Amino acid sequence: MLWRIFASITFGKLLFIPSYRSTDFEVHRNWLAVTHSLPLNKWYVDDTSQWTLDYPPLFAWFEYLLSWVACLFDPEMLKVENLNYASQNTVLFQRISVIFTDVVYALGVQKCLYSIGSTQGGNSPTILAFLLLCNVGLFIVDHIHFQYNGFLTGILLLSVGSILQKENLKAAFWFSVLLNLKHIYLYIAPVYFVYLFRSYCIEIQKSRLTFHFKRLIKLGMVVVTTFGVAYGPFVGQFQQVMSRLFPFENRGLCHAYWAPNFWAIYNIVDKILAVSARLFGWTTVSTTTASMTGGLVQEFEHAILPSVGPKTTLICTLLALIPAIVILLRQPNQPRVFVRAIVLCAFASFLFGWHVHEKAILIVITPLTLLAVSSHEDCRLFLLLSITGHVSLFPLLFTPFENVSKIFLVLTYSLASYSFLSALHYDPKSKSTLVKFRSWERLFLYGLVAVALFESFIHSMVDPSGKLPFLPLLIMSVYCAVGVIYVWLLFVIASLKTEKKISKQK
Amino acid sequence: MDVPFKLEVIALTTVIIKLGVSLFPYSGKNNPPMFGDYEAQRHWMEITVNLPIQDWYRNTTDNDLLYWGLDYPPLTAYHSYLTGLMAKKINPDYVNLLASRGFESPNHQFFMRMSVLVSDCLFFISALYFYIKNLKMDNKYKWVFFALCSHPGLTLIDYGHFQYNSVSLGLALWAIIFVSKGRNLWAAVAFSAALNFKQMELYHAIPIFFYLLASCHRKASTLMSQLVNLIKIGVVTLATFALIWYPFLQLHDGLLQQVLSRVFPFNRGIFEDYVANFWCTLNVLVKIRRILEPTSIASYCLLLTALFSFPCGLHLYFKNSLRNLHLCLINVSLAFFLFSYHVHEKSILLVTLPVSIASPYFPFTAFWFLSISHFSMLPLYAKDDLILPAGAVLALYCLLANSSLKLEMGRSMQFKCLAGISAIGSAVLALLFLICPNPPAYPYLWTLLVSVWSFAHFSVFFAYFLYVQFWVGSQSLKLKMQ
Numbered sequence: 001m002l003w004r005i006f007a008s009i010t011f012g013k014l015l016f017i018p019s020y021r022s023t024d025f026e027v028h029r030n031w032l033a034v035t036h037s038l039p040l041n042k043w044y045v046d047d048t049s050q051w052t053l054d055y056p057p058l059f060a061w062f063e064y065l066l067s068w069v070a071c072l073f074d075p076e077m078l079k080v081e082n083l084n085y086a087s088q089n090t091v092l093f094q095r096i097s098v099i100f101t102d103v104v105y106a107l108g109v110q111k112c113l114y115s116i117g118s119t120q121g122g123n124s125p126t127i128l129a130f131l132l133l134c135n136v137g138l139f140i141v142d143h144i145h146f147q148y149n150g151f152l153t154g155i156l157l158l159s160v161g162s163i164l165q166k167e168n169l170k171a172a173f174w175f176s177v178l179l180n181l182k183h184i185y186l187y188i189a190p191v192y193f194v195y196l197f198r199s200y201c202i203e204i205q206k207s208r209l210t211f212h213f214k215r216l217i218k219l220g221m222v223v224v225t226t227f228g229v230a231y232g233p234f235v236g237q238f239q240q241v242m243s244r245l246f247p248f249e250n251r252g253l254c255h256a257y258w259a260p261n262f263w264a265i266y267n268i269v270d271k272i273l274a275v276s277a278r279l280f281g282w283t284t285v286s287t288t289t290a291s292m293t294g295g296l297v298q299e300f301e302h303a304i305l306p307s308v309g310p311k312t313t314l315i316c317t318l319l320a321l322i323p324a325i326v327i328l329l330r331q332p333n334q335p336r337v338f339v340r341a342i343v344l345c346a347f348a349s350f351l352f353g354w355h356v357h358e359k360a361i362l363i364v365i366t367p368l369t370l371l372a373v374s375s376h377e378d379c380r381l382f383l384l385l386s387i388t389g390h391v392s393l394f395p396l397l398f399t400p401f402e403n404v405s406k407i408f409l410v411l412t413y414s415l416a417s418y419s420f421l422s423a424l425h426y427d428p429k430s431k432s433t434l435v436k437f438r439s440w441e442r443l444f445l446y447g448l449v450a451v452a453l454f455e456s457f458i459h460s461m462v463d464p465s466g467k468l469p470f471l472p473l474l475i476m477s478v479y480c481a482v483g484v485i486y487v488w489l490l491f492v493i494a495s496l497k498t499e500k501k502i503s504k505q506k
Numbered sequence: 507m508d509v510p511f512k513l514e515v516i517a518l519t520t521v522i523i524k525l526g527v528s529l530f531p532y533s534g535k536n537n538p539p540m541f542g543d544y545e546a547q548r549h550w551m552e553i554t555v556n557l558p559i560q561d562w563y564r565n566t567t568d569n570d571l572l573y574w575g576l577d578y579p580p581l582t583a584y585h586s587y588l589t590g591l592m593a594k595k596i597n598p599d600y601v602n603l604l605a606s607r608g609f610e611s612p613n614h615q616f617f618m619r620m621s622v623l624v625s626d627c628l629f630f631i632s633a634l635y636f637y638i639k640n641l642k643m644d645n646k647y648k649w650v651f652f653a654l655c656s657h658p659g660l661t662l663i664d665y666g667h668f669q670y671n672s673v674s675l676g677l678a679l680w681a682i683i684f685v686s687k688g689r690n691l692w693a694a695v696a697f698s699a700a701l702n703f704k705q706m707e708l709y710h711a712i713p714i715f716f717y718l719l720a721s722c723h724r725k726a727s728t729l730m731s732q733l734v735n736l737i738k739i740g741v742v743t744l745a746t747f748a749l750i751w752y753p754f755l756q757l758h759d760g761l762l763q764q765v766l767s768r769v770f771p772f773n774r775g776i777f778e779d780y781v782a783n784f785w786c787t788l789n790v791l792v793k794i795r796r797i798l799e800p801t802s803i804a805s806y807c808l809l810l811t812a813l814f815s816f817p818c819g820l821h822l823y824f825k826n827s828l829r830n831l832h833l834c835l836i837n838v839s840l841a842f843f844l845f846s847y848h849v850h851e852k853s854i855l856l857v858t859l860p861v862s863i864a865s866p867y868f869p870f871t872a873f874w875f876l877s878i879s880h881f882s883m884l885p886l887y888a889k890d891d892l893i894l895p896a897g898a899v900l901a902l903y904c905l906l907a908n909s910s911l912k913l914e915m916g917r918s919m920q921f922k923c924l925a926g927i928s929a930i931g932s933a934v935l936a937l938l939f940l941i942c943p944n945p946p947a948y949p950y951l952w953t954l955l956v957s958v959w960s961f962a963h964f965s966v967f968f969a970y971f972l973y974v975q976f977w978v979g980s981q982s983l984k985l986k987m988q
Contacts, residue, residue: 008905014898015526400616405525412518415511423509433510 002113002129006106009134010099013143017095020399025094025146026084027051028063029077035060036067036078040233044241048080054244057230058180066097098142101151108157109133115164115335116370124373127420131369132157136413137362137390140406145396149359152182153366160342160367164335168200172219176226183245187349187363191341194325199332252355253308257473259356260392260480262316266305268478273304313354320348323492336374340495342367347488358396358477361389361484368491372421377494379421380435381487387414387445388483391452395473403456410452444483451479508645516649516906517635520656523902524626524665527895528619532668535891538608542890544618544668545608546574548600551590554583556603559753563765568603577768580750581702585673589621622664622672629676637683643866653906654869655862657876658899659883663852666892671852674704675859681714682835682863686828688725690718690735691742698746705769709842709856713834716819720826771848780953781851782882782960784810784844790958807847814841818975829867833975835860840968844961851886851957854879868974873907874925875967881932882960884939885953893940928963935959 030049038046043060044053053060067078073093077085109132113125142150159174175192178185196219203210234241258264302308324344331337346364350356365386372382390410397406422434437445455472463471534542553569553576554562562583565571576583593600600606600614634655638648664672677700684693697714701707722735748755754765780786785807788794794803815838822834839857843849858879865872880900887896939952948954 004905004908008902011898011901011905012523012526015523015895016529017894018529400613401525401529401619404620405522408518408522408525412515412522415518416515419509419511419515433508 001126002106002110002133005126005129005133006102009139010102013095013099013102013139016143016405017092019144019405020397020402021086021091022145022396023051025086025091028094028146028148029085029090030080030083031055031060031063032067032070033078033080033082035064036070037080041237044234044237044244046080049083052244054247056180056183056245057234057241058177059182061230062181069093069097094146095143098146098148098150101148102142102154104154105138105150105157106133106154108154108161111161112157112164112370115161116339116374124424127424128369128373130420131372131417132366134413134416135362135366135369135386136409137365137386137393139409140390140393140397141359141362144402144405147359149362152178152185153362155181156185156366160339160370163195163338166333166335168196168215169218169222172196172222173226176223180226180230184360184363187353187360188342188345190321191324191328191338191345194328195332195338195341198329199338202332204332253313255355255357257358257395258477258481259350259358259360260388260477260484261351261353261356262481262485263308263313263352263356264477264481265485266308267302268474270302270305277304310354313352316352317348320352321345323496324348327495336371339367339370343371343491344495347484347491351485351488358392361385361392365389373424376425376435377490379425380437380441381491381494383414383418383421383435384437384441384445384483385487386417388448388480388487390414391448392476392480392484394452394455395476407452407456444486447479448483451476512645512649513635513638513652516652517631519906520653520661521623521627521631523656523899524623524661527661527665527892527899528623530666530895531891532615532618532666533890535610540573541608542668547586547668547670548609548614548618549574549607550576550583550586551593552601552603552606554587555590555594555601560761563754563768564761571768573607575768577771579702579705579769580754580765581699582670582704584750585625585670585703592621593617618668619665622668622670625670626664626672626676630672630679631676633676633679633683637679637863647866650869650907651866653903654865654873654876657858657862658880658896658903659858659876660855661899662880662883662887662892662896663855666895667852667886667890669852671704671855674700674707675855677703678707678710678859679863682831685714685717685721685831688721690721690739694718694739694742695746698743699750702747702750706853706856709839709853710835710860712815712819712838713822713831716823716834717826717831720823724826779851780885780950780957781849782854782957782964783849784961784965785849787958787961790954804847807845810845811842814838814845818972821976830975832860832864832867833971836864836971837968837975840964840971844964844968851883854882869907870925871967871970874928875963877903878928878932878960878963878967881936882956882964884936884956888940931959 026049030051031053034043034046034049034053046052070077070090070093074087074089076082076087077090077093079085109129112132113128116128138150138153141147155174155178159171159178162168162171162174172192175185175189179189197216200219201212201216203212231238231241253263254267258267321344324341327337327344328341343364346360346367350360350364353360365382368378368382368385371378373379387410390413394406394410397403418435425435426433455476459472532542532544534540534545557566557568561569563571563576565575569575590601596617597613600609600617602609634652638652638655641648641651643651660671660675663669677696681693681697681700684690684696693714697707697710701711718739719736722732722739726732726735751762754761785794785803798806818834818837818841822830836857839860843853843857858876861872861875877900880896880903884896887893935952935956939956942952944951
């Protein structure tokens with residue numbers, strides 16, 4: 001069944017080959033060219049194109065491998081000077097490479113499918129496969145906007161699946177591979193550290209603590225070897241690689257489009273206070289900060305509230321991580337608790353991190369999907385988060401066709417997930433066939449529809465000359481942030497509760 | 507565990523598939539001077555928006571009939587007019603008289619594709635959804651039924667090649683819906699509208715006529731009341747026609763004749779290019795165009811078509827039931843496709859509509875027929891650069907409608923073998939068509955083979971559907987999806 005679903009969605013992806021591509025397309029074409037045409041020592045140095053290589057070495061190797069297949073389609077794309085080269089064969093090759101590498105995603109899903117365990121039984125593997133493979137956020141970001149997140153999420157799922165199947169060394173291996181492919185996954189590294197340390201290296205039996213030193217060594221070896229293989233050839237230019245991977249200059253608190261996180265709300269509250277202060281003459285603080293519609297300004301100086309720097313965001317993130325650490329320490333060796341911790345960690349990084357991209361919401365949604373098939377509360381939270389998160393991706397697609405497609409894509413996926421999960425969690429006693437949302441949650445969703453329509457159509461009709469171009473983005477970002485924070489809070493409560501219930505049973 | 511909203515989800519999925527196909531090229535893209543059907547539709551918007559109504563079908567300095575002159579009945583012209591008004595509002599360059607010939611741009615493509623989607627939603631998808639939603643069928647089969655009816659051929663022609671078949675087929679489907687609910691007058695209005703959108707709906711006229719005739723008879727007891735019923739239908743039909751043709755009836759200076767000669771052009775040949783019908787296949791062996799006069803060919807067409815159509819129609823009259831209506835629609839439209847005059851390969855869509863609607867009786871056979879009809883249009887897709895979407899949509903169709911296989915599983919080994927051979931043969935022929943160049947002696951060899959292969963299938967299906975209509979009793983032909 002999994003492969004049938006995968007085949008169907010693959011043919012669907014083929015149909016969207018000619019759609020809009022973002023600059024990420026040129027980014028990857030450039031990386032194909034750089035890795036293919038230039039010697040190793042120039043990979044992280046070359047800056048012919050503004051889209052310099054800023055992913056870790058394994059991804060560079062990945063592009064290198066792809067470039068040999070690219071040769072067969074159109075060798076011209078591999079010339080570094082051919083900036084913005086996009087012949088038909090180039091587009092075809094790149095799109096197919098994303099579609100093809102999604103096989104890794106399917107393999108990852110397969111690994112997790114039967115080990116997550118479900119109290120519902122029956123159809124839950126099929127439904128889980130559908131929810132993961134047809135995830136519309138991945139579809140929009142990978143197959144329209146253009147990125148390789150399916151491939152990367154596949155490796156993450158291979159790692160998570162290994163944990164679920166208690167193959168801890170394999171999990172460490174896959175996660176190290178992942179970190180060397182895209183370092184954004186450092187966000188969830190703490191969970192791995194704590195889990196593997198607590199559940200794999202330490203064993204508590206009848207209040208007797210054993211520290212498995214050998215296991216720690218083995219883990220260390222796996223991680224070090226993987227990093228070694230990846231960074232080995234670049235040992236000489238380590239500084240240069242690091243500066244490419246972690247560019248702290250020119251990156252502000254928020255991306256041009258504010259990710260729907262805590263800082264978006266912080267920004268808007270600051271703006272409101274600043275405007276009120278001016279109107280009511282509370283202070284004489286100069287409001288030289290850029291107008292809220294000048295979204296391109298990335299360096300933020302807050303007017304009323306204290307300015308936030310990278311160190312502050314780090315502290316907030318670490319504080320938000322506490323629930324994850326708590327449940328990992330108190331309930332070791334429970335794979336489902338591990339998944340909860342991943343979600344909590346991803347949430348913390350998304351909500352409080354520095355310069356977070358809106359696409360990062362997918363790192364929260366994917367692990368949460370694994371939990372959605374088992375408990376009713378997680379299912380509700382998954383639905384709320386996925387609908388909100390996917391709508392928050394709307395500003396990525398703004399060309400006419402994609403403007404219409406995105407609505408149908410998100411609507412269909414949301415309705416399908418709602419239907420399938422409702423059927424799965426059918427409770428014969430209460431005879432209700434649908435997942436129940438609280439009344440304020442329903443109101444929020446109706447509001448979300450209005451915001452989505454405003455962003456897609458209404459704004460351009462009401463303001464054709466584009467005097468306030470960032471208004472819809474602002475509204476979208478703040479509104480979704482409210483939803484994301486709400487789901488986070490409920491999820492924290494649910495995670496701590498489950499944990500408490502089980503520890504009581506002990 | 508019944509999944510709610512499954513029908514809605516599949517309906518939305520078909521819209522997404524259609525949006526995907528819309529991204530690909532249309533007929534005649536980047537191909538001056540004549541371009542293709544897309545330019546024809548754009549040109550009709552230009553003509554109807556800029557010229558007075560009397561000139562729409564007439565050859566004037568502003569309206570050169572040789573450059574995609576209007577050749578559909580007035581309802582298409584009104585549809586073009588309304589769409590043209592919207593086009594004018596969005597960007598007058600789309601419909602500038604004479605200056606906009608061959609206008610192409612991504613935004614324009616978006617506009618045109620959306621006009622197809624809106625028309626489709628208003629007429630066809632609404633009809634299909636309404637029909638299936640209210641059907642007495644097990645919920646778990648409804649979505650398969652919907653998926654079967656949204657077959658690749660219709661998607662590729664309307665959203666790829668570019669046409670508005672969804673309007674006329676949707677109206678015809680509404681007529682079938684009204685008929686099944688006993689609302690004969692509304693059915694007459696809907697069908698007249700369909701006929702006035704595309705004259706090819708004549709393919710469906712005979713069954714609808716006989717069904718309505720019989721239902722007049724069935725609904726009333728006395729001859730007087732039966733006659734009254736019939737007259738009511740006649741009046742409603744005539745009124746609909748009159749309303750639509752009103753602007754062209756007024757002026758008696760040859761305008762009506764002019765419009766009719768555009769709509770029924772008998773000066774065109776018996777077939778154009780290669781089409782999977784009887785005449786084209788016969789032409790391979792016997793060069794009929796050289797032997798016979800066009801007028802005698804036309805009479806043979808009429809004879810053969812009538813020979814197959816009227817018995818089916820009469821059978822429907824005497825054994826009046828919905829099941830027979832569906833079968834008669836299939837048989838008459840297939841007879842027209844196989845034997846009538848100047849048939850396009852796209853006309854198969856008129857047969858696929860009743861076949862898909864009748865699919866609950868024979869899900870796999872319907873699926874097989876719909877796949878072959880998609881295959882028969884392969885040369886057209888190749889011309890339009892639509893091979894990738896054609897293949898992808900077919901694959902999706904096979905995956906989504908796959909459950910239909912199991913529904914007719916009681917079939918014999920021979921049936922499954924035949925189906926397998928058909929599938930493999932079609933796949934091989936498609937590959938040969940796409941990869942091998944034509945030998946210089948026979949420049950259209952592969953296209954011809956595709957037509958002949960499709961014709962072979964259609965004839966066998968025709969024989970089967972005739973057999974089902976006439977010999978299979980209603981007890982044995984149970985609804986498989988119940």
